[in-house]
Amino acid sequence: MKEKGDLERFCELAIQLGAADAKLIRADQVVVKNWVRWKCRFGCPDYGKVLMCPPYSPTPEETLALLKEYEYTLLFRSKPSTPKNLAVELEKRIFLEGYYAALAFANDSCHLCKECNVQKGYCIRPAEARPAMESCGISVFETAKNVGYRIEVLKSKEQDFMGYDLVLIC
Numbered sequence: 001m002k003e004k005g006d007l008e009r010f011c012e013l014a015i016q017l018g019a020a021d022a023k024l025i026r027a028d029q030v031v032v033k034n035w036v037r038w039k040c041r042f043g044c045p046d047y048g049k050v051l052m053c054p055p056y057s058p059t060p061e062e063t064l065a066l067l068k069e070y071e072y073t074l075l076f077r078s079k080p081s082t083p084k085n086l087a088v089e090l091e092k093r094i095f096l097e098g099y100y101a102a103l104a105f106a107n108d109s110c111h112l113c114k115e116c117n118v119q120k121g122y123c124i125r126p127a128e129a130r131p132a133m134e135s136c137g138i139s140v141f142e143t144a145k146n147v148g149y150r151i152e153v154l155k156s157k158e159q160d161f162m163g164y165d166l167v168l169i170c
């Protein structure tokens with residue numbers, strides 16, 4: 001079992017790399033719900049167009065099974081101006097510290113390529129692309145509220161927006 005205190009330094013690292021703030025939470029505090037992927041399927045313009053999104057991304061059942069293998073999660077928030085690859089950079093840094101199973105989830109659909117390689121069925125930038133939490137069934141709202149963040153539905157595009165990313169650690 002990992003010592004939580006030893007992992008807290010990754011919150012500081014996330015902030016150094018551009019996150020607004022970060023929390024180390026237990027992996028079993030991450031909420032997975034079927035409705036999240038249904039919202040991807042009915043209402044998201046990226047559905048079926050990006051390999052990091054449904055129907056290609058892991059199902060809620062797969063995500064729940066994955067979470068059982070992890071003890072902790074680094075959950076962090078960032079402004080839209082923050083580099084989009086922050087979660088992947090943190091995954092790499094945490095991996096290099098010896099946490100070989102570190103695994104990142106992004107906060108948005110993958111838009112790394114002008115057009116996703118979805119026709120051929122494989123990602124052409126696998127070192128950089130990670131699925132969004134929602135695309136795997138993670139309820140960002142419920143997870144964030146679960147660990148003390150105040151998160152509300154935004155009613156206009158003028159309101160400040162914060163993206164949430166996470167990195168699993170075991």
Ligand code: SF4
Binds near residue numbers: 110129
């Ligand atoms: S990196 Fe490119 S090919 Fe891979 S999922 Fe993202 S958009 Fe698609």
